Amino acid sequence: MIFDTHAHYLDHRFDEDRDNIINSLKTENVTKVCEISADADDFIQIVDHIDKYDMFYGSLGVHPSVVDKLTEDHMDMIKKLSTHKKIVAIGEIGLDYHFDDDPEPEVQKKWFIRQLEIANELELPVIIHSRDAAKETIDILKEYHRGTNKEPKKGFNGGVIHCYSYSPELALEFIEMGYYIGLDGPVTFKNGKKAKEVAKVVPEDRLVVETDCPYMSPEPHRGSRNSSLNLKYIIAEIANLREKSYEEMEEILYNNSLRLYNIK
Ligand code: NI
DSSP states (O other): OEEEEEEOTTSGGGTTTHHHHHHHGGGGTEEEEEEOOOSGGGHHHHHHHHHHOTTEEEEEOOOGGGGGGOOHHHHHHHHHHTTSTTEEEEEEEEEEOSOTTSOOHHHHHHHHHHHHHHHHHHTOOEEEEEESOHHHHHHHIIIIIIBOSSSBOTTOOOEEETTOOSOHHHHHHHHHTTEEEEEOGGGGSTTOHHHHHHHHHSOGGGEEEOOOBTSOOOTTSTTSOOOGGGHHHHHHHHHHHTTOOHHHHHHHHHHHHHHHTTOO
């Protein structure tokens, strides 16, 4: 069975055929999906969505590119809605220094830290979005989320570095700190050398797969709208890189996903 650990089916690009696509996922053995919130405006919709579709779980959190409008009221909303038993994580949260028109680093850091504190308060795992900000991400996770070996933070429940884009060495550092590594489309790209290296070195029990759909379509569908139906290409490439059978890899990744989100 396949677990898509990171998807955005509430995106407007699914407005035309959302039900059809979701109802077809089982034909490709996709049995569980985590619907990820990126904006505070998504929260209520996420809860409605996971109530509507059995196979869906959800996360609550705000992406670094839209944190500038946040207030403590939004944090209270996360706390209140996360009592839903199918809300399994806080995210996607983090730092993104790629675009100049994103909120200032200081504003991003403030809300990243605040949401990490809430994750520990709720004892939920986190879904980390981190781009061009590796060092700051690690420093903040150490100080405000995981704590040190000597002084672990109360309530820490791990998480995943989603759409992982850094080096194999840093992947091992994140794993050492207690996080999973999420791989998606780029691992199938001909020029996805770094992602392929990461797929090879990450310990077997620390790897999960995701589509990040509608973005990030893998080969052979690169450039078109993505969906969880394409996860098989990502799993096949990882199985190939790790010299395992497809079936074995699929099962390992599925079990890792359940463990990441504490789903029995
Ligand atoms: Ni995403």
